[in-house]
Amino acid sequence: MNLGYFLLILNFIVPSSQAVDHSKMTPWEVKLAKLKQGLPNDLSTLIDRIDTCHHFGGEDSYDAARKKEIEEQVRKFECKKLGRDESKLKQKYIKKVDLLQRLDEAKKLIGE
Numbered sequence: 001m002n003l004g005y006f007l008l009i010l011n012f013i014v015p016s017s018q019a020v021d022h023s024k025m026t027p028w029e030v031k032l033a034k035l036k037q038g039l040p041n042d043l044s045t046l047i048d049r050i051d052t053c054h055h056f057g058g059e060d061s062y063d064a065a066r067k068k069e070i071e072e073q074v075r076k077f078e079c080k081k082l083g084r085d086e087s088k089l090k091q092k093y094i095k096k097v098d099l100l101q102r103l104d105e106a107k108k109l110i111g112e
Contacts, residue, residue, distance in 0.1 A: 028109070031109055032106060032110070036106065039102065040093075046103070047106045047107075053074065053082055054110050054112055056070050090103075
């Protein structure tokens, strides 16, 4: 299971406003979880989608089955709509500079 998908699932189980146990997470996962902590769910979910789409965007489709799996994940997480969805949320939170800074920090951490 890739990290983005895990974090997306975790987001539905433990909303970003609640504390997350960092004891079994890598340093990278801890940094991302801390950036997401307390964010509105729509921003937290966007970060998870960015992470997942970044992961699958860099995957090699070495055979037909893997290519199909990648395409399914890209479709499932609506990777082609990320830019539009991010723009909408940036507009929604235009006056919440701290939230937008955390989004940008998360994107840098992910490698976007």
